[in-house]
Amino acid sequence: MAVNHRADASEVLLTVQQEIAGISTLPQVRAALAWFRAQEPRFTNWQLETSRIPAPPFGEGSRADWLLRAFQELELDDVQKDEVGNVVARRGRKDKPCIAVSAHLDTVFPAGTPLNVRQQGSRLYGPGVSDNGAGLTALLAVAAALRACDVAHVLPIVFIGNVGEEGEGDLRGMRHIFTRSSYRDLILQTLVLDGAGSDTVVAEALGSRRFEVIVRGPGGHSWSDFGVPNPILVLAAAIHEFAQTAVPSSPKTTFNVGVIRGGTSVNSIPESASMRVDIRSTSMAEMERLEDALRLALDRAVEAETRATEKRMTAAHRPIGLSAEVVGIGNRPAGELNSGARILQVVCAVDAYLGNAAQIQRASTDANIPLSLGREAVAIGGGGSGGGAHTLQEWFDCTGRELGLKRVLLTLLALTGVSP
Numbered sequence: 332m333a334v335n336h337r338a339d340a341s342e343v344l345l346t347v348q349q350e351i352a353g354i355s356t357l358p359q360v361r362a363a364l365a366w367f368r369a370q371e372p373r374f375t376n377w378q379l380e381t382s383r384i385p386a387p388p389f390g391e392g393s394r395a396d397w398l399l400r401a402f403q404e405l406e407l408d409d410v411q412k413d414e415v416g417n418v419v420a421r422r423g424r425k426d427k428p429c430i431a432v433s434a435h436l437d438t439v440f441p442a443g444t445p446l447n448v449r450q451q452g453s454r455l456y457g458p459g460v461s462d463n464g465a466g467l468t469a470l471l472a473v474a475a476a477l478r479a480c481d482v483a484h485v486l487p488i489v490f491i492g493n494v495g496e497e498g499e500g501d502l503r504g505m506r507h508i509f510t511r512s513s514y515r516d517l518i519l520q521t522l523v524l525d526g527a528g529s530d531t532v533v534a535e536a537l538g539s540r541r542f543e544v545i546v547r548g549p550g551g552h553s554w555s556d557f558g559v560p561n562p563i564l565v566l567a568a569a570i571h572e573f574a575q576t577a578v579p580s581s582p583k584t585t586f587n588v589g590v591i592r593g594g595t596s597v598n599s600i601p602e603s604a605s606m607r608v609d610i611r612s613t614s615m616a617e618m619e620r621l622e623d624a625l626r627l628a629l630d631r632a633v634e635a636e637t638r639a640t641e642k643r644m645t646a647a648h649r650p651i652g653l654s655a656e657v658v659g660i661g662n663r664p665a666g667e668l669n670s671g672a673r674i675l676q677v678v679c680a681v682d683a684y685l686g687n688a689a690q691i692q693r694a695s696t697d698a699n700i701p702l703s704l705g706r707e708a709v710a711i712g713g714g715g716s717g718g719g720a721h722t723l724q725e726w727f728d729c730t731g732r733e734l735g736l737k738r739v740l741l742t743l744l745a746l747t748g749v750s751p
Contacts, residue, residue, distance in 0.1 A: 343671075347680035351741055354749050355684070360741075363480040367472065367736045371729055374468050375450065377401070378727070382448045382457055382464040391416055391436040391494045398436065398467065398492040405474045407490060415507045416494040419514070422477060423487025423747075429517050430746045431489045432473065432739070434466035434524040434713070435496030435504065435697055439721045454728045461717030461727040466524035467492065469713030472736050473743065485748035489514055496525075496697050499541075501661045505700040520674045520746050522739065523698045523710035527717030527727055529735040532678050533710035535693030536702040538665025539611045540618050542657050544569070544629060549652040550602030558643035560636045560653040562604035563593050568632035569625075570606070576624040584612035586621055613665050613693055629655055663695055666702030674707040677745045681738055711738065 354360055386394040398418045402410045407420035418436070423429065438459035440446075448457030455464070474490055476482070493504030509515050523533075546562035570588055578584040586608065593604025610621045633655050640651050668675055675691075682689045694710065701708035714735015719725040 340670075343676060344680055344683065347676045347745070348683050351677075351680050351684045351745055354741065354744055357749055357751060359480050359482045360744060360749060363476040363482050363740060364737050366476050366479055367733045370472070370475070371732065373475075374472055374732065375455070375729060377471055378455060378460065378464045378468040379448055379450060381467050382455070382460045383446055385442060385444070385446060386437045386459070387440060387442040387444070388437055388495070388498055388500050390442055394436050395492060395494070401471055402474070402490065405471070405478055407474060413507065413512060415504055417504045417507060417512075418492040419508075419512070420490045421487055422474065422490070423484065425487075427487050427517065428519050429487040429489050429514065430743060431491055431508075431514070431518045431521040432470060432524065432743060433491035433493050433505070433508075433521065433697055434470040435463050436467070436492050436494055437497050437500055438462070439497045444723075453730050454726055456724070456726050458723055458725055460725050462526045462720045462725070463496070463524075465527040465713040465715060465717060465727055469524045469736060469739055473740050476736070476740060482744070483750035484744060485750055486519070486746070488743060488747060489518065493697060499660055502663055502697060502700055505697040509700050509704060509706070518701070518706070521698065521701045521706065521708035522674070522742060522746075523696055523708060524713050524739065525696050525710045526712050526720065527715045527735075528712030529687055529714055529731065529738055530689050531692050531712065532675070532689050533694045533696055533698060534668040534675055534691050535613055536664065536666040536699035537611055537613060537693045537695040538615060538618055538699065538703075539609060539661060539663045539695055540622055540659070541610070541661030542608045542622070542625065543605055543660050544608060544625070544655070544657050545603060545605045546629075546633070546655045547603045547653070548600070551600045553598040553600055556600055558640065559600055560640045560651055561600050562653075563601055565632045565636045565653070565655065566591065566593070566604050566606055568635060569629045572628035572631060573625050576621060578621070579617065582612055582614040582617060584614065584617040584621065586610045607660070611695070613667065615665050618665070626657055629657065663699050664703030666699060666705075668702060668707065668709065672707045674709055674742075674746065678709055678711065678738075678742050681741045681745065684741070685734060685738060687734060687738060711742075713739070
């Protein structure tokens with residue numbers, strides 16, 4: 332007998348939609364959904380305040396202190412900053428299975444970046460104002476709505492402002508939550524709030540591995556020491572071979588050489604040269620294959636330069652002294668949410684209930700960590716719209732924020748359950 336899986340999925344979605352509709356009719360939930368409408372000035376103020384506080388990689392402390400005070404003002408329980416800098420609070424009973432909602436504190440911008448955050452009409456401008464000013468604002472808005480309307484949910488909610496999502500932070504904040512925190516075994520599902528928008532659901536974790544490749548040699552003068560190994564030429568040869576590596580279109584797999592450093596002057600043979608390489612895929616096996624290809628290309632380039640140097644050398648030359656190493660500077664695990672996962676069913680049902688069109692996507696977010704561990708998680712936006720992410724021209728438009736906040740709140744309450 333043939334099984335109609337599409338029909339089964341439609342029936343499940345319809346059932347969850349009916350569940351969402353039932354939750355939405357509860358008086359305190361109706362009040363919370365309506366509460367968002369008049370609160371935009373408050374949300375905008377939060378977003379401006381947090382975006383004006385520097386939060387460079389590994390320097391999120393001041394913004395974390397601001398969020399800690401905001402959590403306390405919203406009367407959340409057990410508000411604390413953990414040993415890596417995450418700000419964690421709870422609403423509901425302690426030591427019980429819970430639902431987590433998180434937003435990352437950090438930005439990509441280094442310390443000292445001018446934060447000219449400003450408002451013009453419905454738009455906010457400035458570095459990090461959308462990524463992740465929008466996510467942090469949504470985190471606070473949902474906590475405030477639950478408090479203002481006295482919504483009683485069955486499972487506790489853990490609110491997390493985490494460090495280390497961007498760049499070389501390498502998801503360190505979320506790694507800590509799921510490996511060392513007291514909540515690591517209690518979190519049933521995780522809703523990650525990242526950036527603006529309401530039109531996506533990140534349910535596939537894009538994995539990445541990042542490396543710094545360093546080549547060292549004796550260095551010298553371009554004329555008198557000509558013939559000694561040149562680390563830049565070794566890197567060039569390694570890049571040329573590595574760039575020939577075939578990658579599949581499915582699963583999509585990419586590589587990039589994003590930074591090259593080395594040398595002091597045009598007439599100096601450098602003592603060292605380095606490059607930074609980014610490898611990405613939804614497949615752990617493909618990332619491992621590309622890492623092997625990178626290491627092999629480097630080994631062959633070193634061997635070729637060593638042989639060439641030995642032929643060029645005279646008695647006056649110093650020893651070859653050529654070496655190379657590959658240093659890992661980032662490792663974001665890949666993962667994928669099962670299509671039948673409860674959290675995905677809920678988000679899709681909420682979108683259907685709200686008449687919101689959203690696409691399931693893959694990306695590298697804090698959800699990578701729970702997804703790689705086989706835990707249920709998705710990442711969605713905090714509403715509104717934004718652009719220019721990771722540039723000084725970043726912007727956020729609050730138009731449509733209410734829809735995004737309703738989406739977050741209904742998703743959370745469907746996962747926690749609501750007490751009448």
